[in-house]
Amino acid sequence: WKDKAGYLQSVRGFEPFQSHNNEKNKDQHIRVLLYGPTGHGKSSFINTMDTILRGRMTGRALAGTIGGTSFTQQYTTYKITKGEHGTFYPFVFNDIMGFEKDKGVCEEDIKRAMMGHVKDGYMFNPLSTLSTDDPYYNTNPSLSDKAHVLVCVVSASKVRLLSRLMTNMRKVRREASDLGIPQMAILTKIDEACPKVNADLRNVYKSKFVKKQMELLSESLGIPLNCIFPVKNYHSEITPNDDLEMLILMALRQMINFGEDFVNDCKCT
Template structure:
């Protein structure tokens, strides 16, 4: 009004330097880490089961959980992947079943030593119940279970795992939030996500968050993904997410999922790989602690 510029118009959208110290290295180095990742050296002489890092993604419907799994699959396989079915509508949860995704490594029949679990979104009245997420974290939910928004998985259901092994349990809990939708999350959704996070804390499970759609939320990042840690807007959204859920800033990673691209993008993949490396490191620490106690 009156010809005056707003504060946002007066301030430049980018900082002079990156607000987060980003580890040095290129995409090849991160790929080498993931491809050479061999966790789980038992502390005691025991029969070592087929162990892997289990990463559970959770959050509000339409924020990019399935797309993140597909993006990791694409990065590691070197071609576009879409096994985790995603919906561009985003108004109702598209994932209905508890599904484990393995990623092929090299020759057919071999897989990376980590898996992703996709879960029904936290949609009000029609989404996954917090109690079912807790059961999944404890390893009680078998692959293929169709979630019931109105009733928790009963102990007499064929998909209830009575005696979960360490491999069945969740080792890293990752909350997925879209940068361009974080302002649309109501208090109920935030409360439910925080309830799940606190339950994970009680179980000793490490928690992370990924902020998706950073290119949609910030024009400067859309123009150049390397601006991500100079973007005031991305920094602000990460701080809001940290304050809302209680997740430390150093456990929140901004990413862009593959969406419209049909060819590899090194800058996109670097962000995906940085987040994945942190998930693997935290998961390995958790499992090793479990084996050594």
């Protein structure tokens, strides 16, 4: 809990992809693709990371507060500004439409996003997937266009309610496994799920309820426990919270590590 400054410095100083002449490859970045049920905190997670790294409250990824329907309709890549204007961190995040009970994002669209075939601006259609002749279909994706880490986002208070959607999410996970893409999960809204954690975020790893939800998610999706990170996104806060940011930075650091390993392995093949 006292190492927030170290984690923050590690993320801010992250400079991967050194070329042979020691110049950074400005075109290469780690792409993190977020997926999961509607209303579980994908957009809020992006905003929270943006807030932490920029040092001020942000809200670029529009997040809805009314459940039932996905607020995210368009495929969007979020870059995070670093220091001077026009420079960005070497990692980006993609937000997509969420899964819903009878509609929501098509599994095939998630697969195509993982493979780099989806261009920014594509409007998701629950009734049909992106066609190969669509102007938003990227015919020849580069390594940079592809997803390097797949992250499942699930609310801690709703894991047990996702039995029908888990089938869809398992299919997405299998597709990612076939592509060799590393995977992890974040368990959001831990404060809403457990009064003990709501009273003090530092109780998160002491909470039997949070542990049980992590185990349930692990059993349902097959993601190892050490790849599931319980977090709280910024929601009602208007001032920084060090404990909240520490949990987010732990998850972000793992995403970066997984993504860097995947990209390096791709470059070696």
